[in-house]
Amino acid sequence: MxxxxxxxxxxxxxxxxxxxxxxxxxxxxxxxxxxxxxxxxxxxxxxxxxxxxxxxxxxxxxxxxxxxxxxxxxxxxxxxxxxxxxxxxxxxxxxxxxxxxxxxxxxxxxxxxxxxxxxxxxxxxxxxxxxxxxxxxxxxxxxxxxxxxxxxxxxxxxxxxxxxxxxxxxxxxxxxxxxxxxxxxxxxxxYPDLAFALPAPEASAPPDGPPGTVCVGVMDFHGGNDDRARAEEIHRRYLDGTTRFVRALVEDGRPVRLLTGDQCDAAVVAAILDAVDSPLVTAAETASLADLMKETAAADTVVATRYHNLICALKAGTPTLALSYASKSDALMDRMGLGAYCHPAREVDADRLLEQFRALEKRSAQLRQTLRERNQVAARQLEDQFTALTGALFPSADHTHAHAYKEVR
Structure with a gap:
């Protein structure tokens, strides 16, 4: 044996x-x-x-x-x-x-x-x-x-x-x-990020009727490793700009759902809830990427900072705007056909962000189709990733299971 x-x-x-x-x-x-x-x-x-x-x-x-x-x-x-x-x-x-x-x-x-x-x-x-x-x-x-x-x-x-x-x-x-x-x-x-290999939520029908919920993914953002000297300034600008953006959405009558991606983000959620103080703003409780995908799938639009918040929204096929803090976010958005919808997390300008958000929503139907096509490509590429991994790490394995991953998707 x-x-x-x-x-x-x-x-x-x-x-x-x-x-x-x-x-x-x-x-x-x-x-x-x-x-x-x-x-x-x-x-x-x-x-x-x-x-x-x-x-x-x-x-x-x-x-x-x-x-x-x-x-x-x-x-x-x-x-x-x-x-x-x-x-x-x-x-x-x-x-x-x-x-x-x-x-x-x-x-x-x-x-x-x-x-x-x-x-x-x-x-x-x-x-x-x-x-x-x-x-x-x-x-x-x-x-x-x-x-x-x-x-x-x-x-x-x-x-x-x-x-x-x-x-x-x-x-x-x-x-x-x-x-x-x-x-x-x-x-x-x-290859695409591994999270694109996770099961996707059931695709929702394109929104009809009045504008619906906007998911805003927040982050306890203080800049990067080289920004330690001005970390608090970066955080304050990020929080102030994001809060102003959420307040503008509420003034337009839009329900806002706050998302996180790490336990440390809870403080940012609390600060926004306290500053905006509206029943239209609620916070999601998520314990996994599957939970995040369900939240983003139910939204009209997503604006998010954390990299895997972006992935969840894109995987769910929801038009997304990135508050980008690193080149990985820009690369992800470009790969998924939404490269024009990035905004710098270090310098959040609420007015400019609102303009980009409205431009994104005007192209919602077209972008949903783009995301469907790009997600199909990502799925095929990850199948290739796992096939390559089997060849590299399990060369003497019984390959009767080699195609099982494709069959269960």
Whole structure:
């Protein structure tokens, strides 16, 4: 009897970010359809959530439970230092137990949000270095990347990518960024974000009658890794501009549904609800990308900041305007045929945003058709991604299941 292939999944999973969890869900769907014999477990940020939600064993990513809390006391600083040493041993021991390790999507090769090199970049480097030393292939599947200014972070990210056995990216800009960092990307491919492989909500009929709900996806946005000196100014401008936009929609009689994508976004929702104070503004409670897709599918239009809020709206086929904070949002909107409908999150101009919103709604029917066509293309491309992944990581597997993923879609 053959021993089941042992597959590990790795990342900040189960930690409150719905986009990260959606990428995991997509990869688990692929594994269960194409490789049902695989034994899967995770090394992740929120093991209890992953175990409860996805039914796979999970191990905590960091030995130090206070890893992402600021350390000011000597004891906390010492615990962090000890944790870095122990995590090197723990990561290698975990990698050794597996035949293959997959990092499912996520922006693991970017620093478009505040990030310290000794945080997740260090963890990813430990993973990829352990994989190379122990001859366990590590696959970075459909990941995001971006230019990185901070030299230690850039070095860790570059070496992580070089040490990985397989790399694919969610947009061309990500591949270009890694090439510019000195990574040989000649064999790396670009596919749509893994979240496009998730089941879509039932398509709703085009809206008829008076204008309906607008979903506004908000974010606890303070700029990127290089914006720390003016993070509060960026956040204030973002919040003020978004609040003014929501207030303008309410004055036009439009119901507004506020969406989030991470637990930290709740403060922004609370601030907008307090500032606008209207029964027309409500907040959605979402626990997954499926919940987000249902919300966006029921809306006339979506205006959103978080990358995976955008994906959910586009996947649902709803005309969408991006409050873009990184090139990945611009690339996504361009791929889906809505490249003209981006607005800078760092400099939200409520009046200009309202103009773009109205222009978007005038083309609603045409854009819904465009999204239907682009989603069909994305689905086919992700089938190719998973076929390529099987060839790269499971060369000796029984390929009687190789086409199962296509059949269940």
């Amino acid at each position: 053959n021993t089941p292939v042992r597959v590990g999944v790795f990342g900040l999973l189960g930690s409150g970010n719905l986009g990260n969890d959606g990428s995991l869900e997509a990869v688990l769907g692929y594994l269960r359809a194409a490789h049902p014999e695989a034994a899967v477990d995770a090394l992740c940020g929120g093991p209890r959530v992953v175990e409860a939600r996805y039914g796979i064993p999970a191990t905590r990513l960091h030995w130090n439970r206070g890893e992402y809390r600021t350390a000011s006391r000597a004891g906390a600083i010492a615990a962090k230092g000890l944790g870095k040493l122990l995590d090197a041993v723990r990561t290698a021991a975990w990698v050794r137990r597996h035949d293959v390790v997959i990092v499912p999507g996520m922006g693991v090769l970017e620093a478009t949000l505040p990030l310290r090199p000794w945080g997740f970049p260090y963890s990813l480097f430990l993973l990829c270095a352990s994989g190379r030393l122990l001859r366990t292939p590590v696959a970075l599947v459909g990941v995001g990347a971006a230019p990185i200014g901070d030299r230690p972070t850039r070095a860790l990210v570059r070496w992580s990518a070089r040490l990985a056995a397989y790399r694919s990216y969610r947009d061309t800009a990500s591949r270009d960024a890694m090439r510019d960092m000195g990574v040989d990307t000649g064999r790396d491919e670009v």
